[in-house]
Amino acid sequence: MLKFYFAPLSINARRVWIALLEKQIPFEPILLNLDGDQCSAEFTKINPLQRVPVVIDDELILVESLAILDYLEAQYPATALLPHDVNAIAIVRMICMICLTDLQPATIPLTKQLVGLPVEAATVQTAQQRIIQILQFFEGLDDLTGNTFTLADIVAGTLVSSVPMFGISMASFPKLTAWLERLSARESFQQTAPSSDQIQAALPNLKKILETR
Template structure:
């Protein structure tokens, strides 16, 4: 059975978790506590980068969330989470890349004050401006579609949907409606962050942010 190494407050792990549930892939979940488990020799043997998520499937080790999603789509193609239309494929890839490469790093300065860490005002303002540009782009890209690729729910919605709804969306009615649509899915409800999990994770989140930024 596929082994899924995760932490419930990890955005990167949650997108893999949702994909496993949406595809109804049997898996064994293995909790990696971020207070030191990620630095253990056992986990480092699976992911030398010492971060979640990671999977081991029939002896194959895969790390990095987008790579894992591509593997799951190729290995377990039904139900499909990737469209066949070239234009829709391009939208999926754009949303995935923009979310992970552009948007997610910009949320780090915004998160620091929430855990009691300082951030330079100019860096905070720059991050807020960049986030605004990205959200405006995603709002326009979504257009009147229920999902980013059209009528079908895809990996684009999973990747963006595990991050975008946590941001202020008052000025983005299409993204708000899309977020509400995602929240109705069983996979979203099953993987939702609990207040207790967030409270327990705050010291570790603070330590991670101190190291990385």
């Protein structure tokens, strides 16, 4: 059976978790608390980068969420999470790349501020402005807020849903707000959403990790 190493507060792991549930792939969940257990000899042997997610399928070990999502889509094609149209595929890929290379990095200084680490005001302002620019771009994409559920919904949805905790209002993004409401009604999103207790318990560990970034 496929093994899935994850941490409840990891957005990277959550997107893989959602894909596994949506595609109804049987898997064994293996929890890491990221309290130092990611640095254990056992886990380091599996992933020398010492981070989640990790998927082990037979003898194949995969790290990095987008690579894992691509593998799951190719190896388990039932319940497809990629469209067939070439243009639509390109847009899904575009959204995923924007999230990974632009939106997610912009949340890092805001997350540092959230856990009580010092961050320069100018850095916070720049990050907030960048996130708003990306949200404005996403607001105009019918492919993101439409009715077909794809990898773009998973990758963007797990990130955009975290934006309000950084003090950024979604009031100016009615399409995105409605889209997030639809996503939050899906069983996969509900099952993988961290509880308030899990969030509070993970914050000290998250702070230690962010101190090194």
